[in-house]
Amino acid sequence: MKPIYSSAKEAVANIQDGATLMVGGFGLVGIPEQLILALVEKNVKELTVISNNCGVDEWGLGLLLKNKQIKKMIGSYVGENKEFERQVLSGEIEVELTPQGTLAEKIRAGGAGIPAFFTPAGVGTIVAEGKEIREFGGKEYVLEESLRADFALVRAAKADKFGNLIYNKTAQNFNPMMAAAGRFTIAEVEEIVETGDLDPAMIHTPSIYVQGLLQADQEKRIERLTLSSGGSNPAG
Numbered sequence: 001m002k003p004i005y006s007s008a009k010e011a012v013a014n015i016q017d018g019a020t021l022m023v024g025g026f027g028l029v030g031i032p033e034q035l036i037l038a039l040v041e042k043n044v045k046e047l048t049v050i051s052n053n054c055g056v057d058e059w060g061l062g063l064l065l066k067n068k069q070i071k072k073m074i075g076s077y078v079g080e081n082k083e084f085e086r087q088v089l090s091g092e093i094e095v096e097l098t099p100q101g102t103l104a105e106k107i108r109a110g111g112a113g114i115p116a117f118f119t120p121a122g123v124g125t126i127v128a129e130g131k132e133i134r135e136f137g138g139k140e141y142v143l144e145e146s147l148r149a150d151f152a153l154v155r156a157a158k159a160d161k162f163g164n165l166i167y168n169k170t171a172q173n174f175n176p177m178m179a180a181a182g183r184f185t186i187a188e189v190e191e192i193v194e195t196g197d198l199d200p201a202m203i204h205t206p207s208i209y210v211q212g213l214l215q216a217d218q219e220k221r222i223e224r225l226t227l228s229s230g231g232s233n234p235a236g
Helices: 033-042 061-066 082-090 100-112 175-181
Strands: 020-023 047-050 070-075 094-097 116-119 133-136 139-145 149-160 182-193 212-215
Touching: 020 175, 033 061, 033 149, 033 182, 047 061, 061 070, 061 082, 100 116, 100 139, 100 175, 149 175, 175 182
Parallel strands: 020 047, 020 149, 047 070, 070 094, 149 182, 182 212
Antiparallel strands: 116 139, 133 139
16 A cells, blocks of 8 residues: 555655656646646745656646746756746756657666666767767767656556556656656556556556555646637537
């Protein structure tokens, strides 16, 4: 049995100033919404955040950014967040941009206990500056170190009370690998069921990687809504 928190505030109580966080999601898909809101309310500062991107201006990690709670952002995409762009250009935030596949592998390797690996991505660019370059089979590769975090905040569709997780569709983005790479992983889930109710063949994250659970509803906002113009109205 894993601890089941009564509130998001209780779930993030041990996260203090200066912590390194991995936060699951891709854009707004699969982000732990309520845990992020609790961090905004707690007003922890000087955070290092590892995530694919930094949300949008008024939601997700964008709220922490707006509140000046993030000291350093490690990600692969600036995206639609104008405040993120402004802070980067003004030097208010430290940013480590990494090719998306490399970022995913750095996290996966961290969870697997692999300290570093060689990849061809970034060779000959600023990504490779100051890093070891080695040749294999006549091709150059850059050495990338793996990533771990003090806390991993992930979102899943279902969990059992033992902490096994199932993600919904594309919420499988960065969540499973971050769950493994966090020293203390908190899973925000939509439904918690009894241990044994989940089909073992359908489990994405085994309970060994999860230290706490929070059952919470999510708004599931759409990052950018696009409607087709013209054409027939299917509603008649």
